[in-house]
Amino acid sequence: MTTPLLQVKNLRIEFPTRRGTLTAVDDISFDIAPGEVLGVVGESGAGKSLTGAAVIGLLEPPGRIAGGEILLNGRRIDNLPFEEMRKVRGREIGAIFQDPLTSLNPLYTVGRQITETIETHLNVSKAEARERAVKLLMEVGIPAAEKRIVHYPHQFSGGMRQRVVISLALAAQPKLIIADEPTTALDVSIQAQIITLLKKLCREHGTSIMLVTHDMGVIAETADRVAVMYAGRIAEIGPVSEVIHHPQHPYTIGLMGAIPNVGDEVERLTQIDGAMPRLTAIPPGCAFNPRCTRVNDVPDGRCRRERPGLLPAGKTDAACWLHARPINTATSSQGEGRGGVASFENTKVPA
Amino acid sequence: MLAFFIQRLLQAVVVMIAVGFIAFSLFNFVGDPVSLMLPPEATSADRDEVRKSLGLDQPFYLQFVKFVGNALQGNFGISLRLGRPVSQLLIERLPATLELSLIAASLALLVGIPMGVYTALKRDSWISKFILTISLVGVSLPSFLIGIFLILIFAVWLGWLPSFGRGDTVRLGVWTTGFLTFSGLKALILPSITLGLFQMTLILRLVRSEMLEVLRTDYIKFARARGLTNNAVHFGHALKNTLVPVLTIAGLQLGGIIAFAIITETVFQWPGMGLLFIQAVQFADIPVMAAYLCLIGFIFVSINFVVDMLYYVVDPRLRAERSGGGH
Structure with missing residues (x-):
């Protein structure tokens, strides 16, 4: 096995509350290899999304990392200063969230949102950023990307919006993508498309994925390895x-x-x-x-x-x-x- | 766009007709104007004649149509108290009120919005907590009390600022302005603070809560996850979304400032429309009251209309109409 891209070692996430400290994620360790898709499954509250948020440095206060370390390419990232971590986000670790309908700012065109991401992280001219944005939209399968780039999020359907979100996550060519329930909010028929697309793109770019979901079907289709989480x-x-x-x-x-399995004839699950x-x-x-x-x-x-x-x-x-x-x-x-x-x-x- | 424009315009017209009707009704509700105008010893023949000459013998709807027609030409009759055309009185008083309201509104927006943003972004800093505590004063104390306190401190005790009036004004055509003289500017300070403080604290609190709301949304989380700088997230993404709802309230508040100038103008004896109105109420000067009502209604409706149009410019979702891909 090659050196892992991401190493999570003995990670603990705590929430200090008035009635004592809650340990939401308790001493978990896992690795993700370059190009690998790690599925993380578990019930609501098992700590899977929190783990994803901790990796990308976006735990919402008062939640905090209370122990352990997170290493990206051997470099510790869990204790980076804000500005350093900001440069990691988007550039080295991308993220996709659950609801494509709310992940995009309704007041800006999708083109603007993509180009601002590119311009933040890569040293390119405005024209170049725009060109890349069009290319990204084509890559995620948005027809007439050249025209669509000036459209606002509400002018896209749910599935199309999630494609835009994927293009945004990939905009600065990160090596790892945290996908937190990327298909939960979508129709079943579109779920498969999005999963296939995500997998294809990440294979082409050599991007690893940490796929957080409670849908075993999605995991079975997509992941190389899977971590089952229970109570943190x-x-x-x-x-x-x-x-x-x-x-x-x-x-x-x-x-x-x-x-449930469609083919099986079981009386009860x-x-x-x-x-x-x-x-x-x-x-x-x-x-x-x-x-x-x-x-x-x-x-x-x-x-x-x-x-x-x-x-x-x-x-x-x-x-x-x-x-x-x-x-x-x-x-x-x-x-x-x-x-x-x-x-x-x-x-x-x-x- | 055009359809939206026309639709809103029609709504505005309907509201104005309703306002006009209420203003018109004032004449009938506050008693028979004929008996108010004639001496008690007038004969009933005298009454009939006056009634006829004023057109009061005509059916009610014809009177209303005539009222609206006159109002459209700016003719609201003659003030019972001052014996001069009402429109002339209003034009004389309008600049004072508008200048005061403009300064108060600018104060409310230019101080309220930045402070709201600051208190939302630095939620836990003691400065934010201090601002929020102080803002409670603005929200809860009635403006006449604030005005009186300000007069007490800055006019009576310290003697820095005048306690009443507009100071010296300069005449520019029909418009008299207090902006061009030192004493005029000094006279504006206390009343505009008194008038603007409530709106300022309201906008501050509104911006703060809207901003906190927006900062919790997924697209802000996603913007952070894309590694955008804090400035881009806060002032590019969050602020713009915050200001959409604030725009509506701020627009209505501007109308409110002009309307509520009554109290401030009374406290500071500010020679504006509000003072005119209060004096009109004391003397049951119906034409002035009706005209004031119509004018304030018109200002409210116009501001609302402009805000709707601005909304349309700011929020692309309203522009969707037929081009959208649905939800």
Whole structure:
């Protein structure tokens, strides 16, 4: 494996509130290789969007990065001064947000919004910026781009607007794109187009994507690897086909069972009982333990006492004591992560 | 554009007719003008004659048509109190009110908008909190009280500024201006602060809350994510969107300033239309009251019309009509 483009190490995101500090993202680590598409899935509130926002340095106060580091091409970016980070945004990390209808400023033409992005980051003349803007619009498949460039956002349909948003994210040729629910607000028929387009463009430009979504279908189609998040932690991470077909974490297993499949003739979908814990009430040990059907398969009630790190399980890594080596469970609380992915020793969570 | 223009123009005309009707009704509601004009010992034959000569024996709608026709020609009759044509009185008084309102409105906008932007961008700074606290005074204290306080401090105690009147004025054709003399400018300071303070704090608070709202929108988040500079995000993207709704309110407020000049003009004995109106009310000088009502109505409607047109220029969504791709 080549050196990762993005490394997130032991990231913690906290929200100080009047009633104490909430830990919304708790000690997560992952890498994204150049050109790779990493899917991040999870329920609402699992911390996936926050992770994306933290990477691009746009956590909204009072949310803050409380620990860990984020490295882009080996350079630490989580503690950059504002002006430095601003130059990273758009130029090195692009972003696409959920709702294309509201991502564009209604009072400016799309052309102006693209050229201002280009002029901010690249040293080009006005004419050149305009030329690039037209080219970008053509690239994202907007017909008659030359004419459309002077149009306002409201003159585009939803799908077309998301294409414009994609062209904006790509305007300064970033190496990584954070796509936060890029298709959720779109019609299903248009979703596929947008996903295909995004994937194609990123392949052509060699751009990596961190694709945040709760739609497993989108992940299955697009991602190379997938991280499943639960209550601010990564439950399982691995190659997308493995996670979908051979999930190892009981939560992932439940999640996959809950996805309806048009071809299948099942009477009922499986469901995971209960709900994700609120941030104020994350149980000690494994965050999933109150809902886990296999919590009793691990001896000593370890799931309730001790937080599992990512452990090799099948061809993925799962944060679950079921995959701890038997010898470890019997003798000590020492486990072994795979290849330094999991920071196992540090995973004890203060109760 | 043309359709929009005509539509708004028609609306304006309808409003003006309604205003005219109310002004016209004043004559009938406030009592029989004939008995007001004639001495108590007049005979009923005298009454009929006066009634006839004034056209008051005609049916109500004909009287209204005649009133509107006269009003369109600027003829509102003769002031009962001063015995001079009302239009002449208004023209004499109009410059004083307009100059005062102009300064007050400029003050409100030029101070209110920047302070609103500042308090929105630096939400947690103590300067913002200070400005917001002070602005409560402007919103909550009635303007006559502020005027009296200002007079007390700057005219009575300190003796820096005059407490009443316009100072020396210069005549330019029909227009008398206080802008060209030192005493005229000095006389403007206290009344314009009194008149503009409420609007200023209102605009400040409006700009602040609109700006905070806009700063939360997705397109601002997206603009930041594109790495635009703070200046471009705040003053390019956010401010323009903030000003769209502010424009409407500010336009209405300008009308409000002219109308509410009544109180300030009374406090400072400012020889404007407002003072004229108050005096007219005291003497039940109906023609002056009706004319004032029509004029203020006309100013409001005109400002509104201009604001609508500006809206159209600023916001491309209104220009959509048939070219759009829908939602």
